[in-house]
Every structure is written in structure tokens, then in C-alpha cells.
Amino acid sequence: MALKLPVPAALRKPSKPGERSNGAGTNGAGTGDGNGKAGSPVVDTVKEGAIDVVGWLDERTGASPFLTGLLLRKVPKGTNWFYTLGSATMFAFAMQALTGVFLAMYYVPSATDAYDSINYLTNDVFLGEFVRGLHKWGATVMVILIFLHMGRTFFFGAYKYPRELNWVIGVVLLILTLVMGLTGYLLPFDQRSYWATIVAMNITGSGPVMGPYLADFLRAGSEFTATTLPRFYAVHMLLVPGLIIALIGAHLYLVVKLGTTAPPWLRADPKPKPLREEVVGPASGNGISGNGRSGNGRSGNGATRADEHDRESS
Amino acid sequence: MAEPADKKRGTNPEKPKPAGYFEGESMTRRTVFGLGVQAAGVLAVTPIALASVGFAIAPIFDTPEEMWEGVGSADDYPSDSYRQAVITIVNGVGDSGKTTVYLRRGSETLDEDPNEFIAISTRCAHLGCPVRFVKAAGNFICPCHGGVYDFEGKVIGGPPVRPLDRFQTRVVGNQLEVGPRYSVTNDLEPVRARDPGEFTGGIWEYLYPPRPTTAAPPS
Numbered sequence: 001m002a003l004k005l006p007v008p009a010a011l012r013k014p015s016k017p018g019e020r021s022n023g024a025g026t027n028g029a030g031t032g033d034g035n036g037k038a039g040s041p042v043v044d045t046v047k048e049g050a051i052d053v054v055g056w057l058d059e060r061t062g063a064s065p066f067l068t069g070l071l072l073r074k075v076p077k078g079t080n081w082f083y084t085l086g087s088a089t090m091f092a093f094a095m096q097a098l099t100g101v102f103l104a105m106y107y108v109p110s111a112t113d114a115y116d117s118i119n120y121l122t123n124d125v126f127l128g129e130f131v132r133g134l135h136k137w138g139a140t141v142m143v144i145l146i147f148l149h150m151g152r153t154f155f156f157g158a159y160k161y162p163r164e165l166n167w168v169i170g171v172v173l174l175i176l177t178l179v180m181g182l183t184g185y186l187l188p189f190d191q192r193s194y195w196a197t198i199v200a201m202n203i204t205g206s207g208p209v210m211g212p213y214l215a216d217f218l219r220a221g222s223e224f225t226a227t228t229l230p231r232f233y234a235v236h237m238l239l240v241p242g243l244i245i246a247l248i249g250a251h252l253y254l255v256v257k258l259g260t261t262a263p264p265w266l267r268a269d270p271k272p273k274p275l276r277e278e279v280v281g282p283a284s285g286n287g288i289s290g291n292g293r294s295g296n297g298r299s300g301n302g303a304t305r306a307d308e309h310d311r312e313s314s
Numbered sequence: 315m316a317e318p319a320d321k322k323r324g325t326n327p328e329k330p331k332p333a334g335y336f337e338g339e340s341m342t343r344r345t346v347f348g349l350g351v352q353a354a355g356v357l358a359v360t361p362i363a364l365a366s367v368g369f370a371i372a373p374i375f376d377t378p379e380e381m382w383e384g385v386g387s388a389d390d391y392p393s394d395s396y397r398q399a400v401i402t403i404v405n406g407v408g409d410s411g412k413t414t415v416y417l418r419r420g421s422e423t424l425d426e427d428p429n430e431f432i433a434i435s436t437r438c439a440h441l442g443c444p445v446r447f448v449k450a451a452g453n454f455i456c457p458c459h460g461g462v463y464d465f466e467g468k469v470i471g472g473p474p475v476r477p478l479d480r481f482q483t484r485v486v487g488n489q490l491e492v493g494p495r496y497s498v499t500n501d502l503e504p505v506r507a508r509d510p511g512e513f514t515g516g517i518w519e520y521l522y523p524p525r526p527t528t529a530a531p532p533s
Contacts, residue, residue, distance in 0.1 A: 111406070111407035111408055111410055111411075112406075112407065112408040189410075194410060195442075195443060195458075198441075198442045198443075199441040199442060199443070199458070201442075201509075202441045202442040202509050202510040202511045203441065203511065205509035205510070205511060205512060206509070206510075206511030206512055208521040208522065209521060209522075209523065211509075211512070211522070212508070212509060212512065212522055212523060212525050213374055213525065215509055216373065216374045216525055216527050217370075217371055217373070217374055219373075220373035221373050221376065221378065221404075221527050222378075222507060222509075222525060222527035222528050223403055223404050223411075224404065224407065224410060224411075225373075225404050225407065226404070226405075226406040226407045226411075227373070
């Protein structure tokens with residue numbers, strides 16, 4: 001395809017009313033201002049071409065409102081580094097997915113060949129030790145990060161209404177992450193991973209009534225059989241990652257939809273009077289609009305509801 | 315969907331009646347076709363989904379064929395101590411399909427038939443680690459969590475929930491052969507093989523039900 005895809009100026013997306021048109025940031029908009037300055041014609045052409053390509057894509061996907069809402073959403077005052085733990089966990093997962101794909105190129109999920117293939121990819125493949133090390137230690141990092149993220153959510157009270165469902169999804173993600181750890185542990189198929197998995201499957205079997213059948217399902221038989229390792233491999237690289245990706249999508253959707261909470265040390269002003277005057281005044285136009293964020297930027301759990309309560313009681 | 319359609323459409327004089335409408339109909343044609351398409355979708359997906367699930371859980375119902383393996387002359391096994399033998403219990407998985415068995419002849423001092431052979435599994439009844447027989451103590455000892463079993467394989471210490479499993483034995487000619495695994499109750503009554511960590515005997519036979527993947531115990 002040609003680099004420059006002509007889009008008539010009439011089809012370009014105009015900047016939204018009230019939005020500060022700051023040029024490069026908003027897709028397709030703001031071509032009019034700033035370009036009046038004299039610049040090199042080559043630079044202008046390239047700029048124009050890039051804008052055209054982005055505009056072409058945006059017109060066909062309608063992505064810019066979505067991306068703006070996703071990336072430029074408002075966050076409460078007091079948002080700090082603790083709020084990055086969720087993203088950190090997700091990037092740890094992305095690293096596991098990436099390194100896992102490459103490890104799968106060399107790994108052989110068979111009880112007789114698995115150990116040799118791990119040996120080969122660790123010692124003979126270029127950078128094999130590094131990629132396997134990333135995957136191995138990344139698993140530990142991901143578990144640590146997911147627990148830190150959970151602790152942040154708990155201690156900041158971010159699991160409360162209306163975010164309970166996101167907590168539930170997060171707990172399922174935690175369990176799935178631990179399942180990844182369990183199933184991945186068997187794959188090197190050395191003494192440690194073999195016996196650790198034997199113990200794990202016997203713990204599964206010790207659950208009453210269903211346990212013995214679950215253990216048989218995991219092992220594909222009453223003993224560790226030829227299909228046990230491929231079973232764990234399939235769960236490890238296909239089933240659980242798919243579930244994790246889907247649930248991360250739901251988790252992020254709810255984060256964007258509901259917004260984040262302010263840290264607990266930021267509370268509504270203890271003196272209600274000046275606050276009420278501020279809200280009732282000129283700020284009332286955008287005051288009540290949803291998501292628990294109040295108009296004056298003093299956002300967070302229940303700030304809006306507290307304001308309403310104050311108004312009712314007066 | 316369940317409410318009568320004429321309640322929606324019939325009482326609204328401005329709205330034109332849909333094609334095929336008749337007085338007193340309980341379902342519009344659109345609803346019928348909508349349900350039909352959904353039913354077709356369910357019909358199309360169900361056999362595929364059921365087949366896939368059945369494919370994944372089929373091994374639960376699969377009874378493996380009995381494997382008997384010779385471990386040498388029956389005369390070589392004493393009645394007052396154990397001798398080790400290595401047998402294959404799962405084919406096709408290399409060394410991980412092999413296990414050590416402790417074998418001895420029935421002891422008259424323990425009220426056992428001297429023509430019978432006892433084959434003790436090394437799979438600890440706690441969580442499945444490999445136990446070893448310590449001759450000086452006459453006990454089986456598990457390295458993982460400190461389970462201790464006496465000469466007959468009964469628990470005398472640590473976390474194991476039942477005696478050590480056994481394997482069926484038979485003598486063909488003069489050759490001693492080791493067969494399928496079975497578990498025992500605390501009184502050494504044979505039952506179908508259970509996984510480690512599962513109690514045997516009494517109500518536990520129902521809480522940890524026998525599975526089709528295991529062989530019938532010796533009678």
C-alpha cells in the first residue's frame with residue numbers, strides 16, 4: 001500500500017467542542033493549527049501522510065474515542081506508584097506469554113524426551129538459558145506482583161462497591177496464575193518437578209468423593225501415564241492462558257468503566273460547609289455525572305454520595 | 315417472550331400488525347424463528363462440545379489391562395526381610411513408569427501363608443513419595459514428611475493415612491510375578507487401589523470411591 005492515503009479534509013475528524021486542540025495527540029484533528037508555521041515541505045508531507053494514515057484507520061475503526069477513553073481517562077487525586085502493580089502483573093504475564101511461545105518451539109512434551117529437550121534448549125540453543133530463565137523467574141515475579149496488587153486493592157479498600165465483581169475476577173486470575181505455576185512446574189520433568197507433581201496430584205485426590213476422579217482426570221489414569229505430561233502442557237500453554245487473557249480483558253474493562261479509587265488517606269473534606277458551597281456553585285454543571293467522581297476533583301469512594309447526603313440533611 | 319404477543323401489539327392501534335399476525339396469537343413469527351435459530355445453534359454446538367469433553371475425560375473410565383512382570387526365582391526371596399525388585403507399572407514413559415517393590419515370602423511368625431508372597435509398594439500412603447526399607451530398624455521410612463511403617467507396612471508414625479499399598483503376586487513355574495496394585499485397610503484387608511492421602515475401610519470406602527482405572531483387589 002502507498003504510504004500516503006488521501007483523506008479529504010471534509011472527512012477528517014474535527015476536534016471535539018471544548019477540547020483543547022493540541023495537535024499531535026489527537027488523531028486526525030488539529031491539522032489546521034500549528035501547520036501555518038513555515039516548515040520544510042518534506043516534513044510537512046511526512047506529517048500529512050502520517051495523519052492521513054492514522055485518520056484512514058480511525059475513520060474505519062472508530063478507535064479514537066475508545067482509545068481516548070482508555071488512555072486519557074481521569075484518575076483520582078493521590079494516585080501513586082502502588083497503582084502500577086496491576087499493570088506490572090499484566091506485563092509480567094505478557095513476558096511469560098512471549099517467552100513461553102519461544103520455549104514451545106524447542107520443548108517436547110513427552111515423558112521420555114522432555115528432560116532432554118529442556119537440556120538442549122538450556123545449554124545448546126543461543127540465549128536459551130536466558131529465555132528459559134526469564135520464563136522461570138518471571139513466573140515467580142508474576143505471583144509476587146499479583147499478591148502485591150491484591151494487597152494494594154485490599155488495603156486501599158478498592159474492592160468495595162461497585163468494584164466487587166472486579167475483585168472476584170481478580171481472585172479467579174490469581175487462582176489461574178497459581179494453576180499456571182503448578183502445571184508449568186512439571187514440564188522440565190526432572191526429579192523435583194516429577195515428585196512435586198505427584199504430591200500435588202495426590203493432594204487433589206485426597207478431596208472426598210470427587211477428588212479421586214479429579215486426580216484420575218489430571219493424570220489420565222490411576223498412575224502417572226504417558227499422556228499426563230502432554231495434558232499438563234496443554235493446560236499450561238493453551239487452556240489457562242486463554243482464560244487468563246479473557247479475564248484480564250474483563251478486568252481492564254471494569255477498571256476503565258468504573259474508574260480507580262482514591263487512596264484511603266484522601267477523604268472528603270471534614271468541614272462540609274465550604275465544600276457544599278463549591279459544589280452548588282458553578283461546578284454543579286458537571287457535578288453529579290457518574291462513576292463516583294465528583295466534579296471538584298476530590299474524587300474517590302463515596303465522595304459524591306457523601307455530598308448528596310450532606311445536601312439532604314441540610 | 316413468554317407474554318402474549320397481542321398484549322404488546324394488539325392493543326396498540328397505531329402500530330401496524332406484523333406479517334402473519336392473527337387475533338389471539340401467543341407468539342409472533344419473529345419469536346418462533348428466533349427460538350428456532352437458537353435451537354439450531356445449540357444443536358450444532360452440543361455434539362462438538364460433548365465430544366470434546368468426553369475426549370478429555372475418557373481416561374477416567376478406562377481400565378488398563380493387567381500387567382504381570384517376572385522378578386526372578388521365588389526361592390530367592392526370604393521371609394524375614396525384603397528384597398527389592400524394579401517393575402514397570404506404566405508403559406511408554408521411560409524410567410518414570412518404573413517403581414521399586416519390596417518383596418518377601420509369607421512369614422509364619424506373622425501368621426502368613428509361606429506359599430504366598432508379599433509385595434510392598436514404595437509409594438507412601440501420605441502423598442506418594444518413595445519410601446525405603448531400613449533393614450536395621452525393620453521399618454519403611456518416607457523421606458518427605460517422616461512417615462514410618464512397620465515390617466508389614468502398617469503405619470507406626472507420621473502423617474500417612476493407611477498402610478503401604480501392595481501388589482498382587484503369583485508364582486508361575488518357579489518364577490515370581492508381580493501384578494496390579496491394590497490398597498489395604500488398617501487390618502490389611504485388600505481393597506481397590508486408592509491414591510495416597512485417601513483413607514481405606516469403613517465409611518472411607520464411600521468417601522473415596524473406587525475408580526474404574528484400578529484393578530479389582532485379590533479376593
